[in-house]
Amino acid sequence: MPVDGRLVRGEATRRAILERATDVASVEGLEGLSIGRLAADLELSKSGVFALFGSKEELQLAAIRFAGDIFADNVTRPTLEVEPGIGRLRALCENWLGYSERRIFPGGCFFFHTGAEFDARPGRVHDAVAEAGTAFSVFITRTAREAQDIGELRADIDVSLLAFELHALGQAANADSVLHGGIEPYRLARAGMRNRVGGAASTSRPPMASVPQGVPAARRWPGSASAG
Amino acid sequence: MPVDGRLVRGEATRRAILERATDVASVEGLEGLSIGRLAADLELSKSGVFALFGSKEELQLAAIRFAGDIFADNVTRPTLEVEPGIGRLRALCENWLGYSERRIFPGGCFFFHTGAEFDARPGRVHDAVAEAGTAFSVFITRTAREAQDIGELRADIDVSLLAFELHALGQAANADSVLHGGIEPYRLARAGMRNRVGGAASTSRPPMASVPQGVPAARRWPGSASAG
Numbered sequence: 161m162p163v164d165g166r167l168v169r170g171e172a173t174r175r176a177i178l179e180r181a182t183d184v185a186s187v188e189g190l191e192g193l194s195i196g197r198l199a200a201d202l203e204l205s206k207s208g209v210f211a212l213f214g215s216k217e218e219l220q221l222a223a224i225r226f227a228g229d230i231f232a233d234n235v236t237r238p239t240l241e242v243e244p245g246i247g248r249l250r251a252l253c254e255n256w257l258g259y260s261e262r263r264i265f266p267g268g269c270f271f272f273h274t275g276a277e278f279d280a281r282p283g284r285v286h287d288a289v290a291e292a293g294t295a296f297s298v299f300i301t302r303t304a305r306e307a308q309d310i311g312e313l314r315a316d317i318d319v320s321l322l323a324f325e326l327h328a329l330g331q332a333a334n335a336d337s338v339l340h341g342g343i344e345p346y347r348l349a350r351a352g353m354r355n356r357v358g359g360a361a362s363t364s365r366p367p368m369a370s371v372p373q374g375v376p377a378a379r380r381w382p383g384s385a386s387a388g
Numbered sequence: 389m390p391v392d393g394r395l396v397r398g399e400a401t402r403r404a405i406l407e408r409a410t411d412v413a414s415v416e417g418l419e420g421l422s423i424g425r426l427a428a429d430l431e432l433s434k435s436g437v438f439a440l441f442g443s444k445e446e447l448q449l450a451a452i453r454f455a456g457d458i459f460a461d462n463v464t465r466p467t468l469e470v471e472p473g474i475g476r477l478r479a480l481c482e483n484w485l486g487y488s489e490r491r492i493f494p495g496g497c498f499f500f501h502t503g504a505e506f507d508a509r510p511g512r513v514h515d516a517v518a519e520a521g522t523a524f525s526v527f528i529t530r531t532a533r534e535a536q537d538i539g540e541l542r543a544d545i546d547v548s549l550l551a552f553e554l555h556a557l558g559q560a561a562n563a564d565s566v567l568h569g570g571i572e573p574y575r576l577a578r579a580g581m582r583n584r585v586g587g588a589a590s591t592s593r594p595p596m597a598s599v600p601q602g603v604p605a606a607r608r609w610p611g612s613a614s615a616g
Contacts, residue, residue, distance in 0.1 A: 272504065
């Protein structure tokens, strides 16, 4: 069956619009998005862009899903390639800082920016960014709990608190670096994360043979809907 | 000399506008401010509001200064009433979390919200929010260093890292609580701050007589221009 050329072009156009939309939103916020502006930026007809998204709110929600895919590609999927345990927890910290530091989005972490923008504004856009934030918090907590379950973090460690602290350090690195420039915030966040994870590590790891088998891995990241 | 009634009314009007402006900006951002909207909200003439501020950018900058005064009243001034040392550092953490938790601004910390909004947008508004953020970081670091200088924090503690971690925890508590609701983020931030400060405390404090006299207090917070 021949590929439908209009469909291919429609998908490519949609993708180009969402790439531009997420870049703009990471700097100017989701309120800064407008169908007219994106159409002008990309030299498309306004009616064509409107036909693909239908409303500004649908465009905002599509941008959040698209950014979630990019977040998953850069942070959560590479983390899940590492064996569960303290190594995966360290990989998660590094993948997350790297994603912010490399400016995958020109304004730094898309979800930090849009989370702050919509934190106190009720509606579907708020709910979508809040859900992405929650999914990422849960992912960090689950990664830490796995490491605890196999004995690589001490049993007395409060993994919710550890996850909150790692999350706080990553967010602060992103925020400070974007606001003030420079790489010092990443150095400080890496040092803090190393101290937190190192301080929580078991001093004597069980011999390999006694590590429980069949510990369930963190569930796959729900790529298209979540990030943080 | 009689008080000039027009001047008094002008100051009261200016204050009412800035109270409304900072409340709006903490929820919708500084871009959400417009002279027309504030005039309508407060039933003032647009030309009257314009006469007081001159431009949207001047209004944004005035709102940042006004919010800085409120931040100083709630966070930095009460902290400076406590003797320098670990007690002052703990008071700083608690005053800051309390300011966020009590929702002095309806959208949580004014400077968190506007910092994220303008982080990647060059200009005078960016510079003003970045300066406020820097001033607060410096204040935290100086408070920690004082505690170290008088022997209440261990000499091997990196006070820049400690300040970064405390700052990160407070920002995360504000962000998570505003985005998701609830008080759990404040509980986690308090636990994290307690661990960080407690972990940095000297195990044996010098006897009172040997505490150096005349250690300079942190300089007074420059009330009208800074916060974070």
